[in-house]
Amino acid sequence: KVEKEEDLDVLQKRIEDYGISTEMLPEGSLPSTGRMLKFSLPSGHEMRLYATKEYVGTEVGTVNPDPWPDGLKGAGVHWLDHCALVCELDPERGINHVADNTKFAQEVLDFYLVEQIVVGPEGSVKAATWLARTSTPHDLAFLGGPQMGLHHIAFFLESWDDLLKAADVMGKHHTKINAGPTRHGVTRGATIYFFDPSGNRNETFAGLGYISQPDRPVTTWTEDKLGYGIFFHSGEVMPSFTEVYT
Ligand SMILES: [Fe+2]
Incomplete structure (x- = not known):
């Protein structure tokens, strides 16, 4: 994920200038996600960069949050x-x-x-x-x-x-x-x-x-x-x- 929408345009030019072709996929190509810059690494792995993603937050919220929510299931991974x-x-x-x-x-x-x-x-x-x-x-x-x-x-x-x-x-x-x-x-x-x-x-x-x-x-x-x-x-x-x- 990149920080700002403009970053995608800057990176598209840099990647193209490096000699790697890119494609800008429209918003919604992936659910809850803004436009995505698609390209492949030199190894062939397909990558997608995006700036905008639907924000769903966390159970503990952002105001006076508890360190962890009640009712955690399984291993309780953080991110x-x-x-x-x-x-x-x-x-x-x-x-x-x-x-x-x-x-x-x-x-x-x-x-x-x-x-x-x-x-x-x-x-x-x-x-x-x-x-x-x-x-x-x-x-x-x-x-x-x-x-x-x-x-x-x-x-x-x-x-x-x-x-x-x-x-x-x-x-x-x-x-x-x-x-x-x-x-x-x-x-x-x-x-x-x-x-x-x-x-x-x-x-x-x-x-x-x-x-x-x-x-x-x-x-x-x-x-x-x-x-x-x-x-x-x-x-x-x-x-x-x-x-x-x-
Ligand atoms: Fe690892």
Whole structure:
């Protein structure tokens, strides 16, 4: 989401000038949403930017709000936090859509790079990047893989205790858990990965390990330690995490 309607016009020109075609979809193309600027990332993922969305508010309101509403169901996630896209990475064929997307996001969409995993000779290959527009450790992540896809979308929880409760809720409902509860080295977030009924991987992501800023030095994870970057306790990344995505 962008802030103002005018931002869509500015971004449309910047994206077109970068060499990527765009289309402005009329208001209502998506329910409760204003016009949308549609384009594809260098990786091929279709993106849509919008400024206007119907405001429904929250149960606790904006005047003297309680910290949480009564009658919360399930894990009680707070907000949609980030998403991670798998981008084609094949250095031998000269294909690195992680690097291509990262460059585009930084130069055209004003994201800044927060963390990265580098592999190959002298760390010359960007294998994964985490980028932000806000002050959280990431709003968007690009992960290298054999073909483009969706790795996961993540919902925010406040604490490790909330994460354990979320795991209990998943257990009660026989939700297919993929990994966790555990902690990431990258972003320092606490995490559970699980699959929703449609087969897409979701994440509950808890705690903010730090506040990111545009001038904060980029955190780099090297190939020999990348397992700890993903799952900090075991340092092991299993194929069901890297090879299964939608
Ligand atoms: Fe995530």
